[in-house]
Amino acid sequence: MSNHPGISDATKQRVWELAKQLNYQPNHLAAALRKGRSNTLGVVVPHIDGHFFALVVKGIETIANRAGFNVMICQSNEDAAQEKKNIETLLNAQVDGILVSVSLYTQDFQHIEEVRRRGIPLVFFDRIMESADVSAVVLDDYQGGYSAVQHLIEQGCRRIAHLGGPQHLNICKNRFQGYAAALREHDLPVEMCRVHFSDLSILDGSRGMEQLLLQDPSLDAVFSCNDLASVGAMQVLKRQGRRVPHDVALVGFSNELFASLTEPMLSSVDQRGEEMGRTAVHLLLEMVAQGPDNVAPRQVLLQPELLVRESSQLIPSEQTL
Amino acid sequence: MSNHPGISDATKQRVWELAKQLNYQPNHLAAALRKGRSNTLGVVVPHIDGHFFALVVKGIETIANRAGFNVMICQSNEDAAQEKKNIETLLNAQVDGILVSVSLYTQDFQHIEEVRRRGIPLVFFDRIMESADVSAVVLDDYQGGYSAVQHLIEQGCRRIAHLGGPQHLNICKNRFQGYAAALREHDLPVEMCRVHFSDLSILDGSRGMEQLLLQDPSLDAVFSCNDLASVGAMQVLKRQGRRVPHDVALVGFSNELFASLTEPMLSSVDQRGEEMGRTAVHLLLEMVAQGPDNVAPRQVLLQPELLVRESSQLIPSEQTL
């Protein structure tokens, strides 16, 4: 028995000593079986390359370990079928709760329903299943898009294009809507010839940029739904001899590590990865402790941070002056 | 009982149906307890941002899952104390085997000894504890350093500097030795004024570059132990008005994602991350299956691949012609 009130200190001492002597190693598996909980949390992410999800995972691990929970991480590799398998794996491992960020292509949510049917606590983060009764931690992507575009307008840009992602994904949809709202707010038209949707790889970014330039050669800025596509766009702009930011200003999203390594350095919206991870675990642990049905589903909205770098700096900032 | 030879198909069928009807969910925890194995593998990596370790983890997950094993990933964040904690966590979770890549600062290996004392199969990858009797999968870092420098020599460089990492780490030591060997092989002197050791962050790279230029303003190439430091070096070179590669050629190590995003694009040595992960799991699973004492420790050496990009291309390659 480890540390129970109502046991004399003398006996405790004796037990401790004997344990050390026999080199006793507690079997947590047996404890887990008996108590009906494994003290393990499962995480499903689209991938862990890229700065953002790595940060989220770091935040998750920190808090979970501190609370005495282990973490099992699975990557869906942006594949819906793999994501389903991951969920099964985690259920098999008898995890006490699951954190999910869905893949680009997840449209069917049966595997998610299965989790809830079994009564396993579940919290979404970043890329969520949009439904009233789930717990989730997300960035205010709408606000992120809005402030990025507002910033571009303040820099004097007027014909602002958008490289967008799959619109069934909450994050891409909201960023696009933030973009549109900012334009409207400043009495600028939202022209669909200035919007291009893709899966946002580097290649998608360059192709998208080429197409946008064909459709409107006069555009003076691009707000991209992620940094990868921004880089592709930047390459095309340079190739065509357009200066960034003077001819075309550029703002990305995610604040990847390489954003400060491009030339010019890429402005981007930071997604608060570590904080998102920490918050999501807190929500989940609460559900684990209280039982999933005793906690009302909650949505937490994190505020993004626009990081202005060279790719969108047209007017010297006050700080620089 | 699930799928045992020596049971009539009819009974199997009946059992299956009843199981479905009662919505039976096997408890793998109980099975693990009974069988004395958890079907879980533990992994300790320094971090998972950065392309290399993300690839390794991906390789590990793929093979492990295919073999019916779960994977628990822990990050040491390059901290020896955290690494020790990670190992304890994994032992507590009753993992069947452990994969480790040690942190930059790990000098004391007691936690590793504890693992072996308990008879838990253990395989190192990339950054290893150098000792005859452990299993490990590593890159041929010596060869990587050698071919990078040979390539620079072939491009006409003669005063080649080195940005090196902590020499107690096998990878850094071997890359440096490969560098030195290539120079010697071509009758070029190994001058310590052209070598700078650090922890290889971007900042370390820039500071190191500044110092190297002070010590020998005539140097015409740099081989860096990683890509991060290369980028720092590149920034300094540009700031000082030296053209890359014409004045100073540059080769990094790791083939990070951003290597093809810098300007000029950074030549780098690829570390075969995914293959390393896959190989390491194979070794580990073998030990798990046979028992750790029934398998002789084995070291696997993977061959690196030099990727020549703009930062070191002085003579047009045949392909380009």
Next chain:
DNA sequence: GTGAAAGCGCTAACAA
């Protein structure tokens, strides 16, 4: 304050 016993859900061994 302490010891004994039951049982978490499964598998392996053995009896029928």
Next chain:
DNA sequence: TTGTTAGCGCTTTCAC
């Protein structure tokens, strides 16, 4: 081929 049983190592309960 099938049914029964013991026990993995722990926690919880209850009697002492």
